[in-house]
Amino acid sequence: MTFLLLDKLETHKQLSFEEWRKLLSELDSPTFDEAQKRAQRLAQEHFGLAIYLRGIVEFTNYCRNECHYCGLQKSHRDLVRYRLSQEEILACCEKGHALGLRTFVLQGGEDPKLSDEWLCQLIRRLTQRFPDSAITLSLGERSQASYAALFAAGARRYLLRHETASHSLYRKLHSPKQSFFARLNCLYNLKALGYQTGVGMLIGPPGQTLEHLAQDFTFIQAFQPEMLGCGPFIPHQATVFAGEKPGSVRLTLYALSLCRLLLPELLLPATTALRTQKASGYLQGILHGCNVIMPNLTPLAAQKHYQLYDGKDATKTLEQSLEELKTEVASLGYHLTCDRGDHPRFVQNNEKRL
Numbered sequence: 001m002t003f004l005l006l007d008k009l010e011t012h013k014q015l016s017f018e019e020w021r022k023l024l025s026e027l028d029s030p031t032f033d034e035a036q037k038r039a040q041r042l043a044q045e046h047f048g049l050a051i052y053l054r055g056i057v058e059f060t061n062y063c064r065n066e067c068h069y070c071g072l073q074k075s076h077r078d079l080v081r082y083r084l085s086q087e088e089i090l091a092c093c094e095k096g097h098a099l100g101l102r103t104f105v106l107q108g109g110e111d112p113k114l115s116d117e118w119l120c121q122l123i124r125r126l127t128q129r130f131p132d133s134a135i136t137l138s139l140g141e142r143s144q145a146s147y148a149a150l151f152a153a154g155a156r157r158y159l160l161r162h163e164t165a166s167h168s169l170y171r172k173l174h175s176p177k178q179s180f181f182a183r184l185n186c187l188y189n190l191k192a193l194g195y196q197t198g199v200g201m202l203i204g205p206p207g208q209t210l211e212h213l214a215q216d217f218t219f220i221q222a223f224q225p226e227m228l229g230c231g232p233f234i235p236h237q238a239t240v241f242a243g244e245k246p247g248s249v250r251l252t253l254y255a256l257s258l259c260r261l262l263l264p265e266l267l268l269p270a271t272t273a274l275r276t277q278k279a280s281g282y283l284q285g286i287l288h289g290c291n292v293i294m295p296n297l298t299p300l301a302a303q304k305h306y307q308l309y310d311g312k313d314a315t316k317t318l319e320q321s322l323e324e325l326k327t328e329v330a331s332l333g334y335h336l337t338c339d340r341g342d343h344p345r346f347v348q349n350n351e352k353r354l
């Protein structure tokens with residue numbers, strides 16, 4: 001059996017749009033298993049058997065946007081909205097830090113009340129309290145001046161999924177007020193400012209074709225992100241996509257393997273959405289080249305209102321989740337690590353086991 005496109009991808013780290021389309025169409029051929037084996041081997045070559053932890057704090061579910069797939073969209077009027085105070089966020093990180101976490105991801109909807117001043121103060125307080133830890137932001141689109149101020153305050157990583165690299169699909173998934181080009185521009189601004197930058201796409205939202213996914217891979221190849229979040233679309237009952245089919249787990253796993261083959265040093269989470277769709281989602285993700293898991297530090301009372309999609313679990317305490325994760329990854333021979341887990345192009349600390 002020959003795997004010419006996989007060989008070319010591994011050797012040159014570059015495929016044409018047509019080659020990506022062809023490779024993606026091989027989902028149900030032996031190429032799927034071969035990509036999995038190669039992706040797992042590559043992840044181990046670069047990161048050993050360590051799985052990095054990123055503690056996520058979902059600190060606001062207010063959002064000005066209308067992403068048609070997302071349960072936080074502004075027009076979801078029945079949603080109970082919340083915004084954690086700085087003290088509450090610090091307490092979440094304190095708990096995570098005590099349990100060994102050294103990366104905190106502050107995520108939220110595009111909350112109009114999040115001023116630069118408030119965020120910079122929060123970041124400074126976090127970096128003072130946890131000088132050994134990295135602060136990642138995931139707060140959507142902001143101005144270049146805002147990203148610069150947040151960087152100056154101490155944030156070093158930013159996750160902003162591009163969602164789709166197809167302009168036409170982007171238009172179908174978002175309100176007319178949102179701009180595909182503005183989102184891409186934000187990503188280039190983040191990169192230019194020196195952030196470790198994360199992109200990512202939904203797998204299987206309504207209307208997505210293999211051509212759209214081939215556009216995603218062409219974009220990722222050109223952008224060269226440090227991090228990438230890629231999970232299946234899952235419908236939310238309060239959105240216009242309520243009755244739609246969720247994205248395929250198999251296609252998500254295949255896409256994850258291909259991401260690893262394209263960017264061997266990528267920080268690639270096995271996402272909560274993947275876990276929601278398949279109980280063994282984290283393990284499957286690791287087997288397909290993932291090297292990051294993001295336990296949730298948000299208080300359970302708030303977590304239950306951060307429902308991006310149906311079925312997102314908001315019942316486990318952090319201690320429970322970490323214990324379960326430890327056992328799960330150990331069943332594959334892997335271990336969780338407390339290392340900050342910077343991208344190898346950036347500074348790296350010594351690894352410590354959890």
Ligand code: SAM
Nearest residue numbers: 069070108109110138139140161233234308309
């Ligand atoms: N507001 C920030 C932003 O726009 O990047 C971060 C928060 S946003 C809720 C986080 C991610 O959730 C999005 O990038 C999107 O890919 C994912 N998401 C939202 N709705 C989803 C759904 N129905 N199924 C799967 N993932 C979803």
